Amino acid sequence: MGTPDAGAGTPDAGPGASDAGAPATTGDCSTTAPPRVPAGGGWEWENPLPQGYTLRAAWAASASDVWAAGDHGALTHWNGRTWSATSGPVDQSLLSMWGTGSGDVWAGGISGAILHFDGKGWSASESATQQPVRSIWAAGATDAWALAYPLDMENPSLPFALVHWDGLAWSTQAPPSADAGLHLSALAGFAANDLWVGGCASSSTPRTVYDALLFHWDGASWTRMTTGGAGCVMGIAGTRSDDIWATTRVHHVCDDGYGHWWFCPTFEMAHWDGKTWAAAQVPAGFLATSITAAAPGEIWAQNSSAVYRWTGTDWSTVADLQHVQDRSWPGPGPWAIAGSSPDDIWLAGSDGRIHRWDGSHLKNFSGLHEGAYAMWGVAEKDLWAVGNRTILHGSCGSWSATDVSQHLPSSENGLSAVWGSAGDDVWAVGFGVALHWDGVSWKKVPTPATIEQTSVWGSGPKDVYAGGYQGLFHYDGTAWSPVLGGEFEWVYAIWGSAATDVWVATNYYRYAEDAYANVYHFDGATWTRTVHLWIAAGEGRIISLSGTGRNDVWAMGEARSLHWDGRSWTTQETGLTPGYYSAWNVWARAPDDVWATPGVANNIGANAIHFDGKSWSQVWAPEA
Template identity: 25%
Template sequence: MGGPLVDPIVRCETTHQVFDRATGACVELPACVPTLQPLNWVKGPKSPDGWSAWTPDAPRPTADLSALHGSDAANAWIVGGGGTILAWQGLAWMPQVSGTSEDLNGVWSANPCIAWALGNNGALLSWDGLAWKTESSGTTAALHGIWGADAHDIWAVGRGGTLLHYDGLSWSAQPSGTTKDLFAVWGSDREHVFAVGQDGVIVTLGSSGWSPQASGTDQTLRSLWGSSRWFIWAVGMGGTLLKYDGTTWIKQPSGTAADLYSIHGLDIGPMWAVGTGGVSLAWGGYSWTSGVMGDQDLLAAWGSGGTKRWAVGKKGSVLSYRVSPEPGQPAYDTSVGSVDARAVFGTSATNLWVAGDPGLILHWDGTTWRQHRSGSALPLRSVFSTGPDNAWAVGGNTPPSRAAGVIVHWDGMAWGPVHIPEGGPYYSIWGTAPNRLWAVAKRIMTWDGSQWATDSRTSWWWPSGVFGLDDRHIWVFGAETVFLGNWLFPYRSAHVGYWDGSTWREVYSDTYRTSAELDGLWASSPTQVWVLGKRADGNTRIWTLFENIITTVPSPASNRLYGIFGSDANNVYVVGEAGTVMRWNGAKLQLQNVNGYARNLYAVWAANANQAWAVGDGVILQHE
């Protein structure tokens, strides 16, 4: 049967690499881009002001859902009873053909083209980017848990101490050192792997094979996860919560007596655990807090990045965490499909792009929404296009995830990442031609048609947005943190910079600290510039700006405002918190009826006086 396969601790840089034992280095897997599954979109009724809501539609599962895992925020799997498999590609959980009726208990994904699922009676399935197919596990024992260091180093556990290993070619049985049922397996790397199970059993992989560890409990353990080999958590029956410090497992207070079935977290930042009756635990960095999500037993939890986190459970329960829920809204969403859009831009009413999280790209051709693979799973915050064969989107992660930036480009055939200097995230992009673009992150970046470079002519505050009319009229806006005398009294100071074709200069500075943030800017002419901001007193304001003179525009809304765009000076839309939509008719701003939609809207784009789109949490609104 062979002994354990133990290699030096090597973490490959991407999920498209595996560790090659012969060379001791990471090598690339064959390229693969799985086809996006077609998705049905539902258009809601039109409001009295002409707004309709578009939402993605997917059938709701009914089977018990037992496991959840993904390679990134745009590619994930759920498995469950009766061979149920659901795929997540950024918009909705879509049912898949599994080819089995066995209950599936575990799933693990290396990348969008490699995944494994396992279940009762030794059921084992593999995903190759096109379809799920049955594999031989070599056992009839129920298999419960699966984890891999990479696509060629995978472990599976199950009933009676069953332990299997995959080396990239085949699965083989390995001695686990226990006859107890094992329910979960996890490792910090290929050399430090742990499995937990019945009656508190814990076995770990060492240089001489698998051996037991003292857990300090006789409660059955159902799941474990950690951010390193010195920081691992395990959960189980009766609210059992254990912490491993690299040497010893120590029991921790969980604050609940509910059975806990799953725990997961991010490499840095939050962790969460779920269990019976919808109980949920959240780790804030120093302690655990408990809550309840729904009324069904939750059997698995998983997440990736700063915003995509799910829990699944009995009777087809799929709950999506809302990391920052709006006031009065629940901390989770029960919809199977959801569009998390952050940006919208078009060149006409038949060439419109929407960008969002995770790496979301949608195109509107005048009649149909079509999803595109962006080549990134990072959140996209801004999108810009000069025509049907040239579009750009920018974004990236912010804490609690590791900061990272991304710029992706559409060449008329496909989207893909573009090489960028270190840094990020990127907040906004705008341009005048395919070879004349500006993007902002911690600095202003320019594109000359062949590469992105830092604009060395500026050394200002941290810009967060850019908009222009032509090569001689471009504005950037943002804010900086300023400290009064010492580090105890910081405040946010807002700024607007202006490019006149030859020089950058500051045209607005919040010298008197009347504004804490600037959230949006749009101009109809060099002398009529609209600015959205939040003042230090928490109140939202809309200004028109000319040089260093600002004029407040009376607003019927008190919610924070995030996006502004107009087709001309007399047709301007403003969107913001809690479904706020306002329209400027040349004389005043008026609130729009959007059929009670009450979640945040972040961006808006108008093709003309009759056609406009607003995007945000869970929806695309269309005005016609």
């Protein structure tokens, strides 16, 4: 399929169903690539755009002035045409936003962070609390409120802080009541004399842990109210002072009759009509407490799998996020919703996802959100990556995706490796499948039924190796044939510099006392085992291979980092903690420019390491 514009300002239909793939783009990328946004540490965002940190709060001043904020202090802005990332003064995750106009916007976050935008730039403000600022609201330039508290659904009695801005400084406010075990966890306002906070207090009712409470501020004092139910108020939203909604999480205590008990929460809603609070209808399947005044007259609720809208008489499902047509939002639901009208509402969430609701459909404005297990490319204009059942193509900063499910077995496993010799000779392999790109389309290449491939490399269209749990296989342009390994010897990595210089890493495991990591070399005529190391206690496997030539090859894995200089292998000190997948992957660009990513068991303070020709050092990379 053609390569769509994955820029932040153009709706992208996302992965298509076509098998055509994406042709490489010719020309200089410097004239066609979209502007890249710094991600810190010398890295720039390639996809999604404008950035890929999770967005957790949003606020709209108008159709052409919308803000979204999130992890690592991410701040993004919509100007009516495009989304752009803006530098902020903090690295803490931002959790809440509100404003009174284009020149008066607030954002709150972790460790008591509170930021203010004056129309020109963002600045940090002393908040008088170290708790996470999860709700913020302002009536004007000299009247703003923020609510900060740690989020522990099973223990809502943890300390909270209610703070107020008077135009000069934030100050801590006294709790609105002296209820035992009082905790506040929701805030919303409509005017300087019309502010609501909600939460809960310890209950005296048997088998009820907390009573749901609401407090109203009239500009001078607080009035205590109750929803009439149990639980803790977790969200408040409304379109006007006589149309306010509250969501509660009810902390039931359940037991199995044998002395085992646990919290078994349910979720409820209450509505304020200007006079009283009463129980309200809950969306079917609603398993969260998020509710939002998405736009004037619009009440929306969301959880991890769906977004709902109140029609005035019932809740309707706006989007089933597990079955979005373009597959751009499977996974965690939106964390933030904000808009200017019923047909102009923005949803922001995990991994920088930004979608727009036009009154009938959701449109993706943030590029692709497909996971990738492996990448390969010949240049910036011709990059390939494989996900589970998707193949991604990148060209000059724009990415497209092809769903290849029709070629794959009916298994949860899919593609796991990609390699090519040229732009019209690319291979993608996985669980029982090999696909080939000829420059026009992806085609399935017949393989032996037993092949389960997790790695691939070759020197040309008629010299391709693929390996996995059944050993190493070779493709000569016509058919696959077994080479080495087998039932107990799994191929983990393949790399070579030429048809006469091929390296394969395998791990043989039959019993705990009979387990070895091996590295084989092929000189064009004979396979020779060059490494044969005992895997102690099931650890010490070699996971990845890469190099720049015959005299510069790296083999890395659990507790092992080996280098080949053309004569022998030597152990290298990388700083990684020996253990499960110490080095998940390695890639050598030049003898003095080698990168590796640590595995899940490492806690080194960085998520990448780099070799400069002399030693390895830790490098911070964005955690998208």
